[in-house]
Amino acid sequence: MKQISITDEKQSEKAGRKTLLKICLTSLFAALTAAGAFIAIPIGPVPIVLQNLLALLSGLVLGPLWGGAAVGLFLLAGLLNLPVFAGGTGGIARFAGPTGGFLFGYFLMAILAGFIAGEPRIGKKTSPLRIIIAVIAGLLVVYVPGVIWLKARTGYDWIKALTAGFVPFLPGDALKGLGAVLIAPRLRKTAADILES
Numbered sequence: 001m002k003q004i005s006i007t008d009e010k011q012s013e014k015a016g017r018k019t020l021l022k023i024c025l026t027s028l029f030a031a032l033t034a035a036g037a038f039i040a041i042p043i044g045p046v047p048i049v050l051q052n053l054l055a056l057l058s059g060l061v062l063g064p065l066w067g068g069a070a071v072g073l074f075l076l077a078g079l080l081n082l083p084v085f086a087g088g089t090g091g092i093a094r095f096a097g098p099t100g101g102f103l104f105g106y107f108l109m110a111i112l113a114g115f116i117a118g119e120p121r122i123g124k125k126t127s128p129l130r131i132i133i134a135v136i137a138g139l140l141v142v143y144v145p146g147v148i149w150l151k152a153r154t155g156y157d158w159i160k161a162l163t164a165g166f167v168p169f170l171p172g173d174a175l176k177g178l179g180a181v182l183i184a185p186r187l188r189k190t191a192a193d194i195l196e197s
Contacts, residue, residue: 057184
């Protein structure tokens with residue numbers, strides 16, 4: 001009876017440690033996404049940023065739940081007026097402005113990419129095709145709420161909204177996507193090693 005109690009205690013301790021590590025990784029990815037705010041190129045109502053790559057990696061590396069939590073934490077920091085959005089800004093006005101849909105899109109991106117890629121596990125390799133599909137789907141899903149909200153807030157017609165909020169970002173997103181495809185498998189392995197150690 002005592003042996004079962006000790007075993008249960010060890011399993012409980014291991015589960016608590018794993019949860020704490022997930023919280024730490026979630027916080028790290030939220031902080032990295034926030035740091036990406038300082039790399040922004042203004043080209044109109046929607047700037048070119050590094051944050052979408054970091055939000056994408058949150059989902060790819062941590063899976064849908066914890067990756068979504070990382071982006072949610074980042075968005076919460078912005079909502080609380082911390083300077084985590086493009087150009088070092090924050091506040092509720094950013095959600096109401098023309099780029100608000102893209103911010104919500106980051107959350108969808110992390111969840112969708114994480115869902116497609118799956119949870120990282122030791123000894124379980126994710127196929128390159130699955131990572132590629134997760135990256136493409138994640139990058140594209142941002143534009144659904146992004147362009148719709150941009151159109152609603154600016155009064156643009158669909159052509160102008162797509163021209164301002166979608167077309168100029170495709171080459172950069174292709175490069176970011178390639179980067180994510182190349183580094184995500186290594187980061188997933190590292191995360192799995194940390195969580196299962």
